[in-house]
Amino acid sequence: MRLKGKTAIVTGGASGFGAGIVRRFVEEGADVMIADINAAAAADLAEDLGARHQQVDVARSESVAAMAVAARDMWERVDILVNNAGITHLPTPLEEVTEAEFDHVLAVNAKSVFLTAKHFVPAMKAAGTGAILNVASTAGLSPRPRLNWYNASKGWMITATKAMAVELAPFGLRVNALAPVAGETPLLKSFMGEDTPEMRAKFLATIPLGRFSQPEDMGAAAAFLCSDDASMITGVALEVDGGRCI
Secondary structure, three states: OOOOOOEEEEEOOOOHHHHHHHHHHHHOOOEEEEEEOOHHHHHHHHHHHOOEEEEOOOOOHHHHHHHHHHHHHHOOOOOEEEEOOOOOOOOOOHHHOOHHHHHHHHHHHHHHHHHHHHHHHHHHHHHOOEEEEEEOOHHHOOOOOOOHHHHHHHHHHHHHHHHHHHHHHHHOEEEEEEEEOOEOOOOHHHHHOOOOHHHHHHHHOOOOOOOOEOHHHHHHHHHHHOOHHHOOOOOOEEEEOOOOOO
16 A cells, blocks of 8 residues: 555556556555546446546647646645656658658657646646656667657657656655556557567567566556655666667
């Protein structure tokens, strides 16, 4: 119960890594808002876990602002904010990715962090406490070919995490990131291009521990970094990757 009495928002929390983080946070005693563009999936998971839910498009300022208002209406303050929502483009030569695809990836993976900071950091500063966790990727540390602009968006997120951490530390806020390798999530097929036994074997051959990151792995790491057990840790990008980046 490391998060007992804490409030937490997890964007993209209705599926994949986000759902794994939500489940672990609830187990650890947090009062969790599952924020997702898929309102029905968020509502279903919230009902299963006894959590709250909120539809949000993290790439739109007015939608993130509405989420912040909903959180203020429910809670005295937000203790934990997890920027987990993310998308990718299909494996494509970098010059062939369309401008629309590029804009969408950067809006969801990068602009969203700016928007949640804009709408949540002022209140967290005023409270003098809080933990922000950005879900990046090993792609931001050791890029894979043909996932070019997705790689870049996650590299941006890691640098943003460090920039946020050093600026917000004097206000009592900690900011960290997680860098998972690909996992059993809805994005797996997009990362590989096609989900076949051969492609899985090829992908797994690059991971020393021989398996994908699981939602449960992410939940455990997130619970630690957002708990008081990590009170002296800020600005890190923790690799939850089975050794992929070695």
